[in-house]
Amino acid sequence: MKFSHVAPVLALMAAQSVNAHTLFAELYVNGKAQGDGTCIRMPSDPNTATNPIKGLGSSDMACGVDGTKGVARVCSVDSGSTLSFEFRDWPDNPSVGSIDISHKGPCAVYLKKVSSAIDDEGTGNGWFKIWDEGYDESAGKWCTEKLIDNNGHFSVKVPEQLQGGNYLVRPEVLALHQADKGDPQFYAGCAQVWLNSAGTQLPRDTVSIPGYVDYNQPATSFNVYGKMALPYPMPGPAVWTPSSSASVRNQKLRVTQQKQTEGLAPSDCIITNANWAGIELEKYSDEEGCWNASTACWAQAKECYDTAPPTGNTGCKIWEGKCQDINDQCSAGNFNGPPNYMKNLNPAVKQVNLPAAEAAQEGDGSYSPGTASNKVATTLKTAAIIPKATAVVAPSNGNSLTVSTEGDCGNGVTCKGSSFGDCCSSHGWCGSSDEYCSAGCNSAFGTCGSQQKRAEHNHMHNHRHKRTTR
Numbered sequence: 237m238k239f240s241h242v243a244p245v246l247a248l249m250a251a252q253s254v255n256a257h258t259l260f261a262e263l264y265v266n267g268k269a270q271g272d273g274t275c276i277r278m279p280s281d282p283n284t285a286t287n288p289i290k291g292l293g294s295s296d297m298a299c300g301v302d303g304t305k306g307v308a309r310v311c312s313v314d315s316g317s318t319l320s321f322e323f324r325d326w327p328d329n330p331s332v333g334s335i336d337i338s339h340k341g342p343c344a345v346y347l348k349k350v351s352s353a354i355d356d357e358g359t360g361n362g363w364f365k366i367w368d369e370g371y372d373e374s375a376g377k378w379c380t381e382k383l384i385d386n387n388g389h390f391s392v393k394v395p396e397q398l399q400g401g402n403y404l405v406r407p408e409v410l411a412l413h414q415a416d417k418g419d420p421q422f423y424a425g426c427a428q429v430w431l432n433s434a435g436t437q438l439p440r441d442t443v444s445i446p447g448y449v450d451y452n453q454p455a456t457s458f459n460v461y462g463k464m465a466l467p468y469p470m471p472g473p474a475v476w477t478p479s480s481s482a483s484v485r486n487q488k489l490r491v492t493q494q495k496q497t498e499g500l501a502p503s504d505c506i507i508t509n510a511n512w513a514g515i516e517l518e519k520y521s522d523e524e525g526c527w528n529a530s531t532a533c534w535a536q537a538k539e540c541y542d543t544a545p546p547t548g549n550t551g552c553k554i555w556e557g558k559c560q561d562i563n564d565q566c567s568a569g570n571f572n573g574p575p576n577y578m579k580n581l582n583p584a585v586k587q588v589n590l591p592a593a594e595a596a597q598e599g600d601g602s603y604s605p606g607t608a609s610n611k612v613a614t615t616l617k618t619a620a621i622i623p624k625a626t627a628v629v630a631p632s633n634g635n636s637l638t639v640s641t642e643g644d645c646g647n648g649v650t651c652k653g654s655s656f657g658d659c660c661s662s663h664g665w666c667g668s669s670d671e672y673c674s675a676g677c678n679s680a681f682g683t684c685g686s687q688q689k690r691a692e693h694n695h696m697h698n699h700r701h702k703r704t705t706r
Contacts, residue, residue: 257286258335259327260300260407260425261547264320264389265313266667267590268643272328273510273547275311275499277303277358277426285327285546288411288421292456297446298358299406299426306354307428307511310499314661315433316396316670320590321345321407323388323423328548334388335380339411339421340460342470343379344368345392346406346445349438353402353428354498361444363406364476367392367596370468378460380409386591393593397478400433400494406445410471412460420456430496439476448472467601475596475604507581509551512540514581517562517574526566529574533559554581637681640666651682658683 259278263270279285279301289296295304313319326332345367350356369379369390383390390407404426411421448471449456455471458464505513514536517529537559540552561575595603637650645651645660652658657668660682666672670685677684 257288257421258323258325258339258409258423259286259546260321260423260427261324261327261330262322263311263405263427263429264322264391264588264590265311266317266669267320267588269588270311271508271510272550273545274508275307275309275428275511276545277305277307277428278327278545278547280545282327282546286325286423288423292420292422292449292451293446295357295359295446297422297424298360298363299404300424303424303426304357304359306352306356308354308499308513309501309508309511310353310402310428310430310496312496313394313429313431315394315398315400315431315435317394318391318593319345319394319405319427320389320391321427323383323407323409324547327546330388334383335409335411335423337381337384338413339380339409340378341380341410341412341415342368342370342455342468343383343390343410344408344470344472346408346472347398348404348406348442349399350402350404352498353404353430356402356404358404358406358426359445362442363445363448364439364442365473366395366476367593368470368472368475369594369597370470371464371466371601372597373466373601380411382591383409387589389588389590391591391593394431395435395437395476395478396433397435397437398431398433399435399438400431402498403429403431405429410456412458415457416459416461418451418457420451428499430499432496435478437478441473443473467599470597470599474599477604504578506578507551507555509540509549509555510543510545510547512543512551514540514551514555514558516578519574519577521572523566523569523571526562526571526573530559530562530566533562533574550583551581554583645681646678649681659685 260276261278262272263275277299284301289300298304322330323334324330324332325334325336344365346363346365348356348358348362348364350362369382371378372382375382379390406424406426409423411423414421451457453471454469458468501508501513502515504516506516507514517532520526520529533555537552537556540555541549544552558574558581562573565573565575597603638648640649640651640654640656643654643656643666644664645666646664651660651666654666656666657672659667659673660678660680661667661672661676666682673683673685
């Protein structure tokens with residue numbers, strides 16, 4: 237059994253050659269790619285996936301077309317992480333570009349805290365903005381022009397004081413090339429994330445999407461041609477910034493830090509394609525078992541292709557190769573398998589340039605000093621990450637450790653000596669920043685921060701504890 241890929245690809249190419257629009261296609265967490273379409277709600281039809289949202293009062297304004305339907309995966313994000321968003325003109329080919337240069341306008345990032353990142357439809361109240369940028373007068377560029385300069389990426393820092401839990405993360409691009417004619421073109425999508433945070437703050441004032449913008453407002457009818465009426469008036473609410481004291485504008489809640497329970501890949505997942513997980517087949521040792529495994533493998537392949545989003549089916553093709561290998565082994569009389577049992581089949585790492593998180597822009601065109609990351613732009617090796625529902629267990633005495641090759645740690649795998657960083661975070665991932673080396677760092681599977689860093693962390697922890705218990 238094989239699948240035909242030619243017709244869908246040709247249809248997608250034909251459709252996209254005439255629009256030059258854009259789509260939120262990939263999420264990065266601290267520089268690590270989560271995988272094409274992984275954790276992202278996006279349109280199911282590749283022929284119209286990059287089209288702007290039709291109607292500012294449409295429910296599509298929240299998370300895009302088909303965005304009320306959650307996906308199976310939820311990406312894990314640590315407090316204070318930098319999130320980067322990749323927009324593409326062709327959903328399955330980032331090399332083509334991000335958006336046409338004529339589509340000038342602002343960008344923004346909104347969050348919504350939800351009880352379930354998978355089940356919540358996204359529409360309605362609860363949204364708040366953590367970053368935006370319109371027209372940078374000093375640089376003479378719109379946010380969309382910077383997006384093009386950065387190969388389709390912009391980055392934001394998640395506020396460290398933000399309460400943990402499930403969130404929808406909504407990057408937004410507004411193209412104003414037809415706004416003066418009554419046609420502001422919004423592009424938005426939602427990533428489903430779990431925020432690991434001991435923070436206690438949530439904004440009291442939130443907005444409803446749809447409903448936060450309308451036609452004939454200064455921001456949505458702005459004329460980008462000729463002498464512009466600067467500063468550009470940003471659409472939507474002001475950017476929320478955490479309070480350093482008990483403020484009437486913020487909810488400061490005493491919370492118990494919880495753990496992620498939804499959206500994790502199964503422990504026997506060996507490859508992903510967006511939000512589909514390829515589950516390793518049961519072992520077999522006779523002819524009947526071999527052909528049963530072949531049937532089960534092709535059934536998973538069909539599901540992968542049937543559910544593949546506009547970002548493509550690369551993982552499905554790799555899985556299809558596994559199925560064909562099983563077929564060949566069965567035909568040759570080799571009935572012990574499956575071949576390469578529990579081998580990670582995800583594609584090799586890739587090089588990606590990501591911009592640093594920038595400050596948010598105020599209504600007068602100036603930039604807020606408290607909303608930027610102190611991280612510089614980075615060139616990182618990234619690969620799809622598969623958070624799995626497995627515990628990080630300390631090694632028993634005498635057990636040898638294997639250096640991590642996938643970026644994970646625990647269960648016999650150490651970060652020390654890996655290319656990802658020597659520290660093993662409390663969530664089972666390797667890194668070298670404070671998020672990995674300080675609070676919760678697991679010294680059994682790597683090197684943790686210095687005594688001085690730990691002392692600084694303890695001091696800050698005690699200080700925050702005193703504040704929240706007053």
